[in-house]
Amino acid sequence: MSSEDGFLGLTAGSLPARPPVFVDPQASVVQAARAMRAAQATACLVGTPEAVQGILTERDVVRAVAEDAAPDAPARDFMSREVVTISGRELVSEAFLAMLRHKIRRLGLTGPDGRITGILEERDLLAARFESPVALAADIARAADAWDLARAHATLTRMTPRWLGQGAGVDRVGAMAAAVRDQLFARAAVLALETADPGPMALLALGSEGRREQFLATDQDNALVLGDGADLSKAHDYALRLMELLDQAGLPPCPHGVTADRDDWRMTLPHWETRLEELARNPGPEAVLALSMLADARQVHGSRELAAGLSRALAQAVSGHPIALRAMAREAVRFTPPLTIFGSLSVQDGALDIKRGGIFPLTQGARVLGLECGARVTGTAGRLEAAVRAGFLAEGTATNLSQALDFMQELRLRFQARDLDRGREPGNRVLPGELTPLERSRLQECFKAVASFQEMLENRYKLKLFT
Structure with a gap:
C-alpha cells in the first residue's frame, strides 16, 4: 500500500x-x-x-x-x-x-x-502528496478556452478513481467530482458569453450529474431556464456555443437530446411551467424521461431563483397529476436485477450490467418517492432519508438501499477506471468472476435489496393495475 x-x-x-x-x-x-x-x-x-x-x-x-x-x-x-x-x-x-x-x-x-x-x-x-481538487478547480477558473477545459476534464478523469483508493467514501468521491465538474460547467458558461449574452438565466445539470452521483462523466444532460427580458435569439446562440465548448472539453451531448441547445430544453420559466403541466398530464415514455431528468435539476450557473422556480413548477405539476408518479414508478421496475431464480448472479458472457439492473431502479424509485414527499434534495441517499421521515420507508430499509447504492457505484467506478486504463470507453459492465467471493456475495445482497424495493414500489403505486 x-x-x-x-x-x-x-x-x-x-x-x-x-x-x-x-x-x-x-x-x-x-x-x-x-x-x-x-x-x-x-x-x-x-x-x-x-x-x-x-x-x-x-x-x-x-x-x-x-x-x-x-x-x-x-x-x-x-x-x-x-x-x-x-x-x-x-x-x-x-x-x-x-x-x-x-x-x-x-x-x-x-x-x-x-x-x-x-x-x-x-x-x-x-504536502501529503495528494492531487488537489482545489488546485484543479482553480485551473478551471483560469481556463481561457475549450482546450484548457479539456485538459482539466482529463485530469479529473484520472484523479477520480484515485480518490476512492485514497480512502474517500464513494459518496464523497461523487461529491468532489461533481463540485469540480460544476466549476467546469460554470467556466464554460462564462466563456460562452463571449459569443452571446442572453440575459438572466440558470444553467441546470440534470440526471446523475444533478444528483452528484456521476463519477466518470461520459456525456452531458443540461437545460436552461431563461428569465424575464432574456433575448431568445441570443439564448439559442449561447446554448450552441456552450454545447460546443463542453463537447470539445470531452463531454459530448446526451444521445437522447437532453441538452440546452434543443428548444424543448431551453425556455422561459412560464414556458417551462406550461410544458411541465403537459408532461405530467400525459406521461408517455418521452414525458417520463423528461420528468425524471428534471427531477434531478441542480443549478450550476446563473440565477438560483430561476432554478428554484422550475423545481417548484415540477413539484406542482406531479402533485396535480398522480398518474405521472405512477408512470415514473413503472420505469423503476422495468428492469429486474440480474439474479437467477435461485438468487445467484445472472451473467452473460461473464458480465452483468450493474446500472440497468441495480443502480437505475434504485435511483429512479428514490426520485419518485422524493417527488411524492416533497424532498428538496436531489441525491438518492437524501431522498431515501426524506422518504423515511415521510413514513414511506423503514429506516433500516433506507440504510440498506443507500449502502447497496454505494457498493454498486464503487464497483462500477472500479471497472470504469479499468476500461479507461485499457483505452476503452467507461461503461456499466461488471465482471463477477473478477470479484472476491465476499464481493460477489455482497453484490447478490444488493440486488436482492433492489428487488424488494421494486416490490414495494409496485405495491405502493399499484403498478400491476397500471396500463
Whole structure:
C-alpha cells in the first residue's frame, strides 16, 4: 500500500496545521502584516479565540496596499467576515469539499470546544502528496478556452478513481467530482458569453450529474431556464456555443437530446411551467424521461431563483397529476436485477450490467418517492432519508438501499477506471468472476435489496393495475 492510500479517509485533525495568529480587532493592516510575518503565516484571525470576527489573508493585505490604504487603516476593514471552519473529527475529503464549495484555500480547524485551534491550508494537503481538487478547480477558473477545459476534464478523469483508493467514501468521491465538474460547467458558461449574452438565466445539470452521483462523466444532460427580458435569439446562440465548448472539453451531448441547445430544453420559466403541466398530464415514455431528468435539476450557473422556480413548477405539476408518479414508478421496475431464480448472479458472457439492473431502479424509485414527499434534495441517499421521515420507508430499509447504492457505484467506478486504463470507453459492465467471493456475495445482497424495493414500489403505486 502506498503512502497515499487511505489519505482521504484520515481526519482533518490528524494533519499538521499551523497554530492560528490572532490580532486585536483594533489592529491596523500594517500591524497584522507584521504579526503574520513574524509567525511566517499567510493569514491571521481578527479577534480572540473566544470571539473571532474575521480572517485577513496575504491577498487582503495586497489589496489594502493597492487601494492606497492609510498605514493605520484597521485590519477589520479588509478582512473576510466569514471564517469557514471544519472540525478536527471531519474527514480530509470534507475539508476539500469545504474549500471547493467556498472557493477558498484555507480553513479554520476547530477543537472539541468549537474554538479554532489551527489553520489548515491547501498546501498542507498537497504536502501529503495528494492531487488537489482545489488546485484543479482553480485551473478551471483560469481556463481561457475549450482546450484548457479539456485538459482539466482529463485530469479529473484520472484523479477520480484515485480518490476512492485514497480512502474517500464513494459518496464523497461523487461529491468532489461533481463540485469540480460544476466549476467546469460554470467556466464554460462564462466563456460562452463571449459569443452571446442572453440575459438572466440558470444553467441546470440534470440526471446523475444533478444528483452528484456521476463519477466518470461520459456525456452531458443540461437545460436552461431563461428569465424575464432574456433575448431568445441570443439564448439559442449561447446554448450552441456552450454545447460546443463542453463537447470539445470531452463531454459530448446526451444521445437522447437532453441538452440546452434543443428548444424543448431551453425556455422561459412560464414556458417551462406550461410544458411541465403537459408532461405530467400525459406521461408517455418521452414525458417520463423528461420528468425524471428534471427531477434531478441542480443549478450550476446563473440565477438560483430561476432554478428554484422550475423545481417548484415540477413539484406542482406531479402533485396535480398522480398518474405521472405512477408512470415514473413503472420505469423503476422495468428492469429486474440480474439474479437467477435461485438468487445467484445472472451473467452473460461473464458480465452483468450493474446500472440497468441495480443502480437505475434504485435511483429512479428514490426520485419518485422524493417527488411524492416533497424532498428538496436531489441525491438518492437524501431522498431515501426524506422518504423515511415521510413514513414511506423503514429506516433500516433506507440504510440498506443507500449502502447497496454505494457498493454498486464503487464497483462500477472500479471497472470504469479499468476500461479507461485499457483505452476503452467507461461503461456499466461488471465482471463477477473478477470479484472476491465476499464481493460477489455482497453484490447478490444488493440486488436482492433492489428487488424488494421494486416490490414495494409496485405495491405502493399499484403498478400491476397500471396500463
